[in-house]
Amino acid sequence: MLKELGRGLITTFKMLLESPVTIQYPEEKRPVRPRFRGRHVLKRYDNGLEKCIGCSLCAAACPADAIFVESAENTDEERYAPGERYASTYEINMLRCIFCGFCEDACPTEAIVLGANYELTFTNRRDAIYTKDSLLEAVPSPELLTPQKVEPGEYTRSIPEMEDPKL
Amino acid sequence: MTKQVTLTIDGIQIDVPDETLVVDAAKKAGIDIPVFCYHPKMEPVGMCRMCLVEIGRPMINRSTGQPVLNEDGQPTMQFMPKPETACTNLVSEGMVVLTQSESAKEAQKDIIEFLLTSHPLDCPICDKGGECPLQNLTMEHGPGKSRFLFDGKFKMEKQIRLGELIVLDRERCIICARCVRFQEEVAGQAVLAIDDRGRGSEIISVSEPGFDSVFSGNTTDICPVGALTTTDFRFGARPWELLSAASICGQCPVGCNITFNTRREAKSAGKVVIKRVMPRQNEQVNETWICDKGRFAYHYAKSKERLSKPLLRKDDKLKTTSWSSATKLVAEKLGEAGKDTIVLASGRLSNEDLFNLKSLADGLGGKAVLYTEMGGGDLVTQIGVGQGTNFSDMGQGDAIFVIASDLYEEAPIWWLRVKQAADRGAKLIVANSRETKLDKFANFVVRYSNGDEVKTVQDLGGTGKIAQAFSKADNAIVLFGSDGLGLEGSTHLATACANLLEETGHIGKANNGLIGVWPKANDQGAWELGFHPEPDLAAILKGKAVYIVGADPANDNPALAKALKKAKFVVVQDLFRTATAELADVILPAQTYTERDGTFTSGERRAQRFYAAVPGLGESKPDYAITSEIAEKLNIQLEGTSSVLVFEKLAASVKDFAGLSYAKLAEVTEQWPIVGRGDLYYGGSTYENTQGLGVQLVSASDRGETVSIPKVRNDAGLRPKKDELLAVPITKLYDRGTTVAPTEFLTERIGDVTIALHPEAAKKLGVEAGKRVKISFEDVEGEAVVKIDETISAGVALVPRSMGLAIREPVVIKVQ
Numbered sequence A: 001m002l003k004e005l006g007r008g009l010i011t012t013f014k015m016l017l018e019s020p021v022t023i024q025y026p027e028e029k030r031p032v033r034p035r036f037r038g039r040h041v042l043k044r045y046d047n048g049l050e051k052c053i054g055c056s057l058c059a060a061a062c063p064a065d066a067i068f069v070e071s072a073e074n075t076d077e078e079r080y081a082p083g084e085r086y087a088s089t090y091e092i093n094m095l096r097c098i099f100c101g102f103c104e105d106a107c108p109t110e111a112i113v114l115g116a117n118y119e120l121t122f123t124n125r126r127d128a129i130y131t132k133d134s135l136l137e138a139v140p141s142p143e144l145l146t147p148q149k150v151e152p153g154e155y156t157r158s159i160p161e162m163e164d165p166k167l
Numbered sequence B: 001m002t003k004q005v006t007l008t009i010d011g012i013q014i015d016v017p018d019e020t021l022v023v024d025a026a027k028k029a030g031i032d033i034p035v036f037c038y039h040p041k042m043e044p045v046g047m048c049r050m051c052l053v054e055i056g057r058p059m060i061n062r063s064t065g066q067p068v069l070n071e072d073g074q075p076t077m078q079f080m081p082k083p084e085t086a087c088t089n090l091v092s093e094g095m096v097v098l099t100q101s102e103s104a105k106e107a108q109k110d111i112i113e114f115l116l117t118s119h120p121l122d123c124p125i126c127d128k129g130g131e132c133p134l135q136n137l138t139m140e141h142g143p144g145k146s147r148f149l150f151d152g153k154f155k156m157e158k159q160i161r162l163g164e165l166i167v168l169d170r171e172r173c174i175i176c177a178r179c180v181r182f183q184e185e186v187a188g189q190a191v192l193a194i195d196d197r198g199r200g201s202e203i204i205s206v207s208e209p210g211f212d213s214v215f216s217g218n219t220t221d222i223c224p225v226g227a228l229t230t231t232d233f234r235f236g237a238r239p240w241e242l243l244s245a246a247s248i249c250g251q252c253p254v255g256c257n258i259t260f261n262t263r264r265e266a267k268s269a270g271k272v273v274i275k276r277v278m279p280r281q282n283e284q285v286n287e288t289w290i291c292d293k294g295r296f297a298y299h300y301a302k303s304k305e306r307l308s309k310p311l312l313r314k315d316d317k318l319k320t321t322s323w324s325s326a327t328k329l330v331a332e333k334l335g336e337a338g339k340d341t342i343v344l345a346s347g348r349l350s351n352e353d354l355f356n357l358k359s360l361a362d363g364l365g366g367k368a369v370l371y372t373e374m375g376g377g378d379l380v381t382q383i384g385v386g387q388g389t390n391f392s393d394m395g396q397g398d399a400i401f402v403i404a405s406d407l408y409e410e411a412p413i414w415w416l417r418v419k420q421a422a423d424r425g426a427k428l429i430v431a432n433s434r435e436t437k438l439d440k441f442a443n444f445v446v447r448y449s450n451g452d453e454v455k456t457v458q459d460l461g462g463t464g465k466i467a468q469a470f471s472k473a474d475n476a477i478v479l480f481g482s483d484g485l486g487l488e489g490s491t492h493l494a495t496a497c498a499n500l501l502e503e504t505g506h507i508g509k510a511n512n513g514l515i516g517v518w519p520k521a522n523d524q525g526a527w528e529l530g531f532h533p534e535p536d537l538a539a540i541l542k543g544k545a546v547y548i549v550g551a552d553p554a555n556d557n558p559a560l561a562k563a564l565k566k567a568k569f570v571v572v573q574d575l576f577r578t579a580t581a582e583l584a585d586v587i588l589p590a591q592t593y594t595e596r597d598g599t600f601t602s603g604e605r606r607a608q609r610f611y612a613a614v615p616g617l618g619e620s621k622p623d624y625a626i627t628s629e630i631a632e633k634l635n636i637q638l639e640g641t642s643s644v645l646v647f648e649k650l651a652a653s654v655k656d657f658a659g660l661s662y663a664k665l666a667e668v669t670e671q672w673p674i675v676g677r678g679d680l681y682y683g684g685s686t687y688e689n690t691q692g693l694g695v696q697l698v699s700a701s702d703r704g705e706t707v708s709i710p711k712v713r714n715d716a717g718l719r720p721k722k723d724e725l726l727a728v729p730i731t732k733l734y735d736r737g738t739t740v741a742p743t744e745f746l747t748e749r750i751g752d753v754t755i756a757l758h759p760e761a762a763k764k765l766g767v768e769a770g771k772r773v774k775i776s777f778e779d780v781e782g783e784a785v786v787k788i789d790e791t792i793s794a795g796v797a798l799v800p801r802s803m804g805l806a807i808r809e810p811v812v813i814k815v816q
Helices: A002-017 A057-061 A102-106 B022-028 B102-115 B133-141 B178-186 B216-222 B292-296 B323-340 B351-364 B377-383 B412-423 B453-459 B465-471 B487-504 B523-528 B537-541 B558-565 B623-633 B643-653 B744-750 B759-765
Strands: A040-042 A067-073 A085-093 A112-114 B004-009 B012-017 B052-058 B077-079 B096-098 B166-168 B192-195 B202-205 B228-230 B243-248 B257-265 B271-279 B311-314 B317-320 B341-345 B367-370 B399-403 B427-432 B444-447 B476-480 B513-516 B545-549 B569-574 B586-589 B598-601 B606-610 B725-730 B754-757 B772-777 B780-788 B796-800 B811-815
Touching: A057 A067, A057 A102, A102 A112, B004 B022, B012 B022, B022 B096, B052 B102, B102 B133, B166 B216, B178 B192, B178 B216, B216 B228, B216 B271, B216 B292, B243 B606, B271 B292, B311 B323, B323 B341, B323 B351, B323 B545, B323 B569, B323 B586, B323 B623, B341 B351, B341 B537, B351 B367, B351 B523, B351 B545, B351 B598, B351 B623, B351 B643, B367 B523, B377 B487, B377 B513, B377 B523, B399 B412, B399 B453, B399 B465, B399 B487, B412 B427, B427 B453, B427 B465, B444 B465, B453 B487, B465 B487, B476 B487, B487 B513, B523 B598, B537 B558, B598 B643, B623 B643, B754 B759, B759 B780, B796 B811
Parallel strands: B004 B096, B341 B367, B341 B545, B399 B427, B399 B476, B427 B444, B476 B513, B545 B569, B569 B586, B725 B796, B754 B780
Antiparallel strands: A040 A112, A067 A085, B004 B012, B052 B077, B052 B096, B166 B228, B192 B202, B243 B257, B257 B271, B311 B317, B311 B586, B598 B606, B725 B811, B754 B796, B772 B780, B772 B811
């Protein structure tokens, strides 16, 4: 019996010397996998224009009906996205979202991406609806904020040019 | 007589008339042959080549004229070496069509690949995406992969405004010419054309202002790609996100069947609103078309100016109050007035509303007055067009007589259908005091001077060439309006028309009878339910309790505004805080017809059902419910909880509505062409009618009862005297009415208030086109922009209604 007790205590004392596995959340955060599906981010191009063109395909793909999109027309005076159309309203109800990532798959411009943020807490239902402002990626400098005033005829196409088919 | 022929399509045997196209025959057999340029309502052109199929015809022995038989005793089939277009080939006896053969499928696949070589793949931002024939057919028949290089794609202009209403995306256009052909063949207005040729072909507008047609919206429905879209719905929503509700257009008496597409909207605080209006097929009313007014002038329903709470006048100020206190006061005052109650309602209301209002007026012993400036509805009630009337059935041997109406401006879809009947060979007689757009298609144009309307109709009963064409016709319909006429003039005109129809025996059967081109959608319904206009309304208002519903007399007539101030008690039930409402003691907020259920009766006396599309605004209630609430407090029992109950009561008490019910109005029969199902490429994005075709009311003449038509009084109307200028009212499609003006993008089409003068009259007055002049008549004063019109007589000026100048009937005016 002493033998067993000794063996147990060896393990105990061995563990005492090792560094603990506990992560001190929230001070310390657990890293996520590269393909982790956390809170959505609406991406921008390098020039600050939004990638989202308001096509609502994410909403169509969403099995939980969590996304609501409304779109409007871009002008060269007030340009949000390349091409004619941008999302004037973009809302995701995080209480409904099941983080399946279908929206990401449906997006023709890779505008919506499920990020690494998993800290979603709300104190009421209304706060659970993330609006476009909270979903949009931050810009490095304020002059890249949308809407931008651009030269006419510079951004006439919504969908990025495609590569020629490989024969 | 057409001959029936038997043919086999993909192994299915079918009998069709010998003038049928292969593509239509296949459709009847339930086989969908893909098409882009072909449309069942237009002549085939075979431009897109999408409908390629293999067609075999039996080999005929030329000496005997009999089919050559093979060893099995079956006719030997001869196939062309290449596939043929199903849309340009007529069926023939014994034909064999293969739509699924290797060569047909290969051909269809190649055509799709070819069409996509320069089509931009911007489906995600395209308004057509989701209901796009090209998208659907690519999924169904396309190769899935392109062999063409993206670098070689044609880049064209993406955003061309063909007018304020329609946007063209040249890159998406596949040059099927459906829009060009629609304007040319169906609408008869060649305002679009194809410019350049080959790959450089592009659609252009050749009119000034751009795309100058009131049918322009229809081209967006039949466009098989997203090349033509409306500015109104531009990026409004994706088609799959929209809900739909069947309805009837409330803008004119045609009663076009429409579908309201609705969705939640952020800028309306998350409320469900109407996003667009689409035509709904009814081959007896509007076929698959609607006019631009019906398509675009729906924005009034969500206007911020709408009334949402009852208001009560206290210390000369209107203050919000509760429904119970408002209706209590109204009931009290109407009860006190008793016989001195006047219910003044307009044809904007539904049958149910009008029935309840009439019942209330009858219960109190008061008077139910129709607020209109056009008379003769009681005659239409008796000899309106017979049951089963359909303009599409009219052609060779029939006659249509249009008098004192500019159908293009007043009822565009009737204009379209009358024009098409004339194209098919019906004799079209157009009588007016000025040139209208229908003249071009008429066999006979009669130009009379203002005041001679009755005489013109009576002449048609004579022995002249035109009179013969009318009286000898197999079927004849008369459409009368109030162009240049007021209440009195139009009543006389209607009587004359009724007499003419009775004398020539054109009553009591289908495609015969009288149609009134009313200013409001349900004016005919109001007449059916016993409402009548009052010749001198101002005189009877004094000291009375007036219950005004859906009308704005104070704005239309200063004399009525004055008279209303002398009324004992005024209650106004409306959508907006109108000039009349400002004079009211109580204002009750009503719902628009898009917010509740009900029925309208069209000018052709067709009762049609509309359904609630969006939730009601604020505390507003349906008109029939408000009326029943007031009536309840007066111990008059009316239905108010649901429109179906009101209609049941209505059907039980009004003879012409006998036997009707909502279930009956919701009945549908198979219609041709088949539209709106999965195959949007065939008939366009028009909705299929699954919610009811409506029922045409049976008139007294239909039942064979004797009708009593008063003899027409021969006194001519007002005529211009020497050195006087007689202004006559005309109707404009886009006016400043409460249901049109809130649609902001129509402002340009609504334009300024005008006065049309003959060049001589203008010269005499020393004014020229485009100049602003001051106009005064009776107690109305205003300004208008001068327009020169050579087709009117020198002593007459044309002033449009509902444009700010309160003109109701021919009147002598002063111009400065």
